[in-house]
Amino acid sequence: MIRSPSPTRSCSDVMRVEVERKFVCNSDVHEKLREIGAVCVGQCEFEDKYFDCPEHHLTLRDVWLRCRQGSWELKCPTQEDRQERGEQESHARSLLTRYREITSLPEIIAKVREVTGEECAGHGPSRMEDEGMRMEDVDECSLRGGALSWLNELHLVPFAVFSTKRCSFTLAEEGQQHGVRVDLDQADFGFCVGEIEVLLPDGGEMQPALEQIERTAQRLGLSGEKRVPGKMDAYLQKYCPEHYKKLLNAKIL
Numbered sequence: 001m002i003r004s005p006s007p008t009r010s011c012s013d014v015m016r017v018e019v020e021r022k023f024v025c026n027s028d029v030h031e032k033l034r035e036i037g038a039v040c041v042g043q044c045e046f047e048d049k050y051f052d053c054p055e056h057h058l059t060l061r062d063v064w065l066r067c068r069q070g071s072w073e074l075k076c077p078t079q080e081d082r083q084e085r086g087e088q089e090s091h092a093r094s095l096l097t098r099y100r101e102i103t104s105l106p107e108i109i110a111k112v113r114e115v116t117g118e119e120c121a122g123h124g125p126s127r128m129e130d131e132g133m134r135m136e137d138v139d140e141c142s143l144r145g146g147a148l149s150w151l152n153e154l155h156l157v158p159f160a161v162f163s164t165k166r167c168s169f170t171l172a173e174e175g176q177q178h179g180v181r182v183d184l185d186q187a188d189f190g191f192c193v194g195e196i197e198v199l200l201p202d203g204g205e206m207q208p209a210l211e212q213i214e215r216t217a218q219r220l221g222l223s224g225e226k227r228v229p230g231k232m233d234a235y236l237q238k239y240c241p242e243h244y245k246k247l248l249n250a251k252i253l
């Protein structure tokens with residue numbers, strides 16, 4: 001298997017917005033990608049370890065902290081999403097997600113503190129052991145990220161760990177400065193999903209990205225009306241049903 005230089009992508013911005021549409025990955029998707037001129041830019045395999053406090057204060061606010069191959073990333077809702085939450089969404093928007101991505105560790109720690117209002121910290125000793133979590137589960141990421149202390153202090157423990165084999169494609173479009181990226185993911189717990197994705201600098205114009213994704217979906221012949229579940233939906237449903245139920249009830253998933 002070819003390993004791309006970075007499974008976390010090459011964009012060097014520490015803050016950017018990821019706009020994406022997931023799709024059900026059927027057997028003819030490779031052929032379809034070839035037909036529309038998508039170029040395979042590599043395959044890679046990576047492990048994701050997701051963290052939250054035992055009370056799920058982060059994920060219940062739609063904030064996703066993970067360590068991928070030693071690099072920390074935080075995904076949180078954009079300003080627009082916060083405004084739209086609870087309002088009727090347009091058809092196209094309901095299939096699309098937008099998240100701000102933060103990759104600078106000091107900014108991640110600051111954001112986690114802000115989001116939880118430090119709810120995760122300061123309630124006595126860590127509940128890792130109560131939750132059956134072991135420090136060995138965190139060591140690789142935390143050591144590469146600097147130190148264990150911030151995870152411990154904020155009572156953050158891993159709640160999902162899985163590996164993904166990813167095949168990535170780019171699709172250029174006439175008149176568009178940036179191509180669209182299509183990822184085909186195969187998770188090690190038996191789940192496959194495709195993603196059409198555009199990365200924007202923070203504050204970048206959203207509408208062209210939404211239209212580019214819609215055009216790509218049409219070229220791939222995608223017609224689904226319903227939100228397509230991602231790897232996390234499938235993982236939690238299978239391994240953490242109580243956590244999954246809470247997120248469904250809170251309309252996060």
Ligand SMILES: Cc1ncc(C[n+]2csc(CCOP(=O)(O)OP(=O)(O)OP(=O)(O)O)c2C)c(N)n1
Nearest residue numbers: 022064075097099185227228229230231232252253
């Ligand atoms: C369709 C949909 N996707 C994600 C969420 C929220 N969410 C759940 S887990 C989660 C974090 C993982 O995001 P995802 O885009 O699924 O990650 P991945 O597939 O590894 O792609 P990469 O980050 O490499 O581009 C989010 C944002 C949602 N509510 N609805």
